Amino acid sequence: MADLTTTPLSDRFGVCVHDIDLHDVKARPLFDSIRAAFETHSALLFRNQDLDAETHMRLASLFGPIEDRNADERKPGEAFKVPEVSNVTEDGGVTGEMDLHTLNLKTNMLWHADSTFMPTPALSNILTAKIVTTKGGATELASTRAAFADMEPARQALLRRTRLTHHYSHSRARISPELAKLPMFNKWPEVTWPAVWKNPVNGQEAVYVASHAFGVEGRSGEEAEAFIDQLIADCTSPTYVYAHQWQVGDVLIWDQRAVMHRGTPWPYDQPRKLASICSSVTDADGLRAMRSH
Numbered sequence: 001m002a003d004l005t006t007t008p009l010s011d012r013f014g015v016c017v018h019d020i021d022l023h024d025v026k027a028r029p030l031f032d033s034i035r036a037a038f039e040t041h042s043a044l045l046f047r048n049q050d051l052d053a054e055t056h057m058r059l060a061s062l063f064g065p066i067e068d069r070n071a072d073e074r075k076p077g078e079a080f081k082v083p084e085v086s087n088v089t090e091d092g093g094v095t096g097e098m099d100l101h102t103l104n105l106k107t108n109m110l111w112h113a114d115s116t117f118m119p120t121p122a123l124s125n126i127l128t129a130k131i132v133t134t135k136g137g138a139t140e141l142a143s144t145r146a147a148f149a150d151m152e153p154a155r156q157a158l159l160r161r162t163r164l165t166h167h168y169s170h171s172r173a174r175i176s177p178e179l180a181k182l183p184m185f186n187k188w189p190e191v192t193w194p195a196v197w198k199n200p201v202n203g204q205e206a207v208y209v210a211s212h213a214f215g216v217e218g219r220s221g222e223e224a225e226a227f228i229d230q231l232i233a234d235c236t237s238p239t240y241v242y243a244h245q246w247q248v249g250d251v252l253i254w255d256q257r258a259v260m261h262r263g264t265p266w267p268y269d270q271p272r273k274l275a276s277i278c279s280s281v282t283d284a285d286g287l288r289a290m291r292s293h
Contacts, residue, residue, distance in 0.1 A: 002033045006041075010242040013143040013259075014043035022049050022059055022251060031062050038063075038124070039201045043141050043242065043254040051128045051251055053082045056277055063124045064279035067115060072187070085263075086273035088131065094271050107175045108263040110211035111142065111232050113256045114278050117168040117212045118188055122256040122278040123285050129246040131273040136266035140243045145206035145258040147235040148196065159207060162195040163293070164228065165215030174211065192217065194293040195231075197257040200286045206258035207235050208290075235260065246274070257286065 006015035015037060025031050037044055051059075057080070060066050068080055087094045087105060115122040127139065148156065167190045173180035192215075197208040209231050216224035243264075244252055254261065256278070266272055281287045 002030050004033050004037055006037065009043060009045060009244075012146040012240055013041055014045070014141065014242050014254075015041045016045040016047065020046060022046055022051060023055050025059055025062070027062070035063070038253065038255060039199060042143055042145060042258045043252070045244070046251040046253075047247065048249050049128065049251045050249060051275070053275075056082055056126060056128065056275060060124070060126050060277040060279045063126075064282055064285070067118075067122055067278040067280050069115075069118075069184075069187075082275050082277055084130075084273055085127075085276055086131075086271075087268065088271045088273050094269060104172070104175075104179060105263070107172050107179070107211075109265065110171055110174060111236050111260045111262045112171060112210040112212060113208070113260050115256070115280075116193065116208070116210040117166045117170075117191060119191060120280045120287065121193070123281040124253055124256060124279045125261075125276055126251065126253050126279075127274055127276045128251045129248050129274055131271050132246045132248055133266040133270040133272050136264060137272055138243045138245050138264045139252065140241055140262050140264060141252075141254055142236040142260045143206075143240045143242075143258065144209070144235045144260055145199075145204055147237075147240045148205050148207050150239075151234075156196075156205075159195045159231075160205075163192050163217040164195050164209060164213040165190050165192045165217070166210065166212040167191075167214060168212060170214040171211040190215075194290055197286060197290060199257065200284070200289065204258070207231065208257065209235065210260065232260070257281070 005018040008015055025034060057066060089095060114125055168188060169180040169185040172185050193208055195208055196205050198205050213228050216227050219227060
């Protein structure tokens with residue numbers, strides 16, 4: 001594997017990787033080194049990149065199958081398009097603050113891991129900045145691996161026995177009941193996952209929770225909600241959080257099995273555009289073990 005030059009993003013997790021052009025990452029040995037750093041550090045930052053759609057998709061496919069939430073909506077022959085996290089309209093304006101599209105962007109400000117509500121959840125997100133605002137708009141990452149490592153053994157043991165139920169509409173309902181009723185947030189049935197994901201490469205365990213979670217097996221509704229809220233709060237204390245202030249050309253990649261994230265507010269009259277591709281987990285990433293737990 002190639003040697004990587006890195007500097008820490010925080011005391012507990014994440015590194016900035018230097019002197020790599022992501023256009024050059026096409027296969028081994030360079031990707032092997034990046035993937036090893038991903039397993040070890042959970043979050044990787046690459047600055048000063050010009051990540052076009054083709055390179056973005058190629059890099060994502062090296063991590064795993066590209067997640068396509070809109071496959072059922074695409075017309076025959078219509079190509080996959082890189083999803084955007086953006087308030088920019090087709091005519092170059094911006095969506096209103098209370099527009100349903102903007103409200104959906106605001107749900108991203110709840111702590112979550114992507115796609116925990118899907119039959120096959122996400123392994124990674126590759127997020128890159130295209131347009132940034134003059135202030136605000138940071139993306140915060142929280143290491144649920146570091147949080148789990150700091151927990152008392154009895155709580156760790158409890159979480160290893162715990163299973164959480166997730167649904168896409170639940171996180172949307174926290175912001176807008178009207179938003180939660182939209183078909184796009186009700187495509188997939190409820191899914192239940194263990195509350196701890198063990199990394200099969202290094203054996204490290206991490207809490208697996210998100211704002212999409214609403215149920216805890218063996219607990220009542222209110223008790224379950226309180227349990228999940230406290231778990232998310234404990235995993236996102238400042239000790240475990242890295243806040244990324246975007247610059248155009250930044251590329252941030254993180255491990256959805258071990259990291260939660262959220263957006264932060266920005267002036268909604270300013271355009272903001274990030275491009276995002278998630279890659280799905282495979283059995284090699286621990287999926288089979290999670291399904292059989």
